[in-house]
Amino acid sequence: MTTINRLLVANRGEIARRVFATCRRLGIQTVAVHSDADADLPFVAEADVAVRLPGSTPAATYLRPDLVLDAARRTGADAIHPGYGFLSENADFARAVIEAGLTWIGPAPEAIEQMGSKVESKKLMAAAGVPVLDNVDPDTVAETDLPLLVKASxxxxxxxxxxxxxxxALPDEVAAARAEAESAFGDGTVFVxxxxERGRHVEVQVVGSPATDTGTSEVLVLGTRDCSLQRRHQKVVEEAPAPGLSDEVRAAMHEAGRAAAAAVGYVGAGTVEFLYDPATERFFFLEMNTRLQVEHPVTEEVYDVDLVELQLAVAEGGPLPLPEEPTGHAIEARLYAEDPAADHQxxxxxLATFEFPDVDTTFDQLDGPGIRLDAGFVTGNEVGTHYDAMLAKVICWAPTREQAARRLAGVLRRARLHGVTTNRDQLVRLLGDAEFVAGSMTTALMGERDWSANQVDPQAATAAALALAEHDRARARVQRRIPVGWRNVTSxxxxxxxxxxxxxxxLGARNGYLLDDAEVVSAAADRVVLAVDGVASPYDVQVVDVDGASPRVVHVDGPTGAVSFRELPRFVDPADQVAEGSLLAPMPGTVVAVPVESGATVVAGDTVLVLEAMKMQHTIRAxxxxVVTVEVVEGQQVSAGDVLAVVEEDA
Incomplete structure (x- = not known):
């Protein structure tokens, strides 16, 4: 038996906090490693010991096995948990951890290698009797083969x-997929x-124990999860158990998951992912994630199990527990720092405000129906451009699926989130979408919906304006008793x-304010109450005013949710104006490709450059x-709003 005394998490943010929470409960000391960009995040402060990895980019920090292993040596860690992403599915890193005499919290390096290549793993699964989709040769593909999916191996x-x-479009998409895979994983191998078109993403949670005397491993299957709500093929909402499956399909998936894990002698927690076709009730192997999944909390809530604790127990050589019978339903919503109305940029x-007032627990099992929050950030933290855009996971367990969805939507609606645009409103809409409520959603659902910005609540804007007026009155040095905006003769x-x-x-009156469409019940710099047709609604307001500089930002939380307003200055500084035809950076990032040169002629839709931010590539088109004039060079860091290029109409 192995005993783990001090564990290093080779990861960051939410998953590091999640592992630390279990370690604290088990009495295991913890070690954090962090980049310079993450120095102020909560996971660093929550560890018993923290080691700085100089730099901010993943390549310079979390993707450096030598730095991680050196941190383990210097802090006396005897085990390493990789979390997910970064080095979690790097067989060479797992092997180096083991060779250093440390306990690796994960499967054997050989299993990672076998499942790490989607091309080779499909062959292995076919041999094990797990159904797979055949690969398509891009050189001989025909119209009848469309649509196709290009995937990184x-x-x-x-x-x-x-x-x-x-x-x-196939050659360009293959090239783009290769470039993105090379940037994200250091391996540009892709397949087709x-x-x-309208499939569902359903996966099976497995936990494997070490091989027995007979040479076989025991595989514990902990049900299914549905992860069909996705954008850019990344999951947004997950739930357990997967709804709408017949008993026969569910049993077949469980057996296929068990067979997939057994085929590689799998040890520890892992997930076997399938593509399910509701029209035919057939399913096909997609991949096996040889690590803990982001969506693992929904399985924990349904099965009343701590998957991190199981990982540690298996690594120490302990037996697997008998599985509990699943109860109720759990749904997880991933909160991202992204703008759904701008193609999820x-x-x-x-984060000026990051508050969830209805949370019952954090990083732990719920004791009855309630809300769990697994977050990597708190109010005041800076969301950078170097890492994934996920801020938190909000999880609800309830006796029924309907109750879980309704309560989760309500909690998200009441959350106070300001300073960074998020997908919160989109999540609320998804949880109430008729197709989702019916349990008939597919991976196509999010692409079929219009995610343009919701109509601004006019009373929220009014509350922001009046709060600004009250804010200015409080700052006034003279005539503070005069009503705001009051005039002897109003023109x-x-x-x-x-x-x-x-x-x-x-209008500013002697006793308050006058509006055309509402009555002002009360107004202060932090709270405004407005009444329309006799119905009063409160608005909590936060004015962000840095030394009186413009523009000021006003955050408003009201009955319809949260919204932020940026005040326009009365006069525009000529230095802030940009030339007509300017292509501006939609977000901070790095210029990774500039396929055109200054002076070249472009047509609408031509690629001018490619920007990389938060591990995704974004094409900037004419x-x-x-005639284009390029203002940046490959490798240059840019800020949101920077001029990248100018396309001047050819007279």
Missing amino acids: AGGGGRGMRVVRTLA EPYV PQSGR QPQLTRFEGGVEVAW PGGG
């Missing part, structure tokens, strides 16, 4: 995956397979303008025809 998380609907910045209303074309007209 290494890694996961949707990176290096491209849907192809025309033969003409048929794309099941990642966002960065400071026109006061006008407060915000970005996005939002304008609020109001909005119209003309």
Whole structure:
């Protein structure tokens, strides 16, 4: 038997906090490693010991096995947990950990290698009797083979995956997938397979024990999860158990998951992922993730089990427990720093407010129906551009699926999230979507919906304008008793303008404010109550005013959710104006490709450059025809709003 006394987590953020939580309960000391960009995040403070990895990019920090192993040596760690992502499915790293005399919390390096290549793992699964989709030769593909899916052989998380609907697009999509896979995983190998248009992503959680005297391993199967709600082939909402499966299909999936794990003598927690076709009730092997999955909490809540504790027990040589019967239903929503209305572009910045008032527990099993929060950030943290855009996972367990979805939507709606654009409103809409509620969702659902920005609550904008007025009155050095905006002779209303074309007209009266469409019950810099047709609604307001500088930002939490407004200055600085035809950086990132040169002629839709941010590549295209002037070079770091290129219309 092996005993783990001090464990290093070779990861960051939410998953590091998750592992630390179990270690604290078991009395195991913890070690964090962190980049410079992560120095102020909660996981660093929660560890018993923390080691700095100089630099900020993944390649310079979390993807450096030598630095991680040196940190383990210097802190006296006797075990390493890889979390997910980064080095979690790197067989060479696992082998180096074992050779260093440390306990590796994961499967054998050989199992990682066998399952690490999607090309080779499909062959292995076919031999084990697990159903698979045949690969397609891109050189001999025909129109009848469409649509197709290009996939990276290494890694996961949707990176290096491209849907192809025309033969003409295939070469470019293969090249783009290779570049993205090379950047994300250091391996540009890709393959092509048929794309099941309206399939479901269903997976099976397995936990394998060490080999017995007979040479076989015991595989514990802990049910199914549905992960069909995805954008860019990355999961957004997951649940357990997967709804809408017949008993026969569910049993067959369990057996296929068990066979897949047994085929490689799997040890520890892992997930076997399948593509399920509801039309035929057939399913096909996608891949096996040889690590803990992001969505593992829904399985923990349904089976009343701590999967991290099981990982540690297996690594120490302990037996697997008898599985509990699953009860109730659990749904997890991933909160991302991204803008669904702008094609889910990642966002960065400071989290001015990050509060979930309805949470019952964090990083732990719920004791009855309730809400669990697994978050990597807290209020005041900075969301950078170097890592994945996920901020937190909000999990709800309830006796029924309907109850879990409804309560989770309510908790998300009441959360106070400001400073960075998130997908919170999209999650609320998804949880109430008729197709999701019916349990008939597919991987196509999110692509079929319009995620343009919701209509701004006009009363929320009014609350923001009045809070600004009250904020200014509180800062005034003279005549503070005079009503805000009051005039002896009123010629026109006061006008407060915000970005996005939002304008609020109001009048300052002797005893408060006058509005055309609402009654002001009360107004202060932090809270405004407005009544429409006799119905009063409160708005909690936070004015962000840095030394009186413009523009100011106003965060409002009201009955319809949270929204932020950026005040427009009365006069525009000429230095802030940009030339017509300018292509601006939609987010901070790194320029990774510039396929055109200054002076070249482009047409609408041509690729001008490629920007990489938060581990995803974003193509910047010409909005119209003309002559391009490139303002950046490959490898350059840019900020949101920087001019990348200018396309000047050719006279």
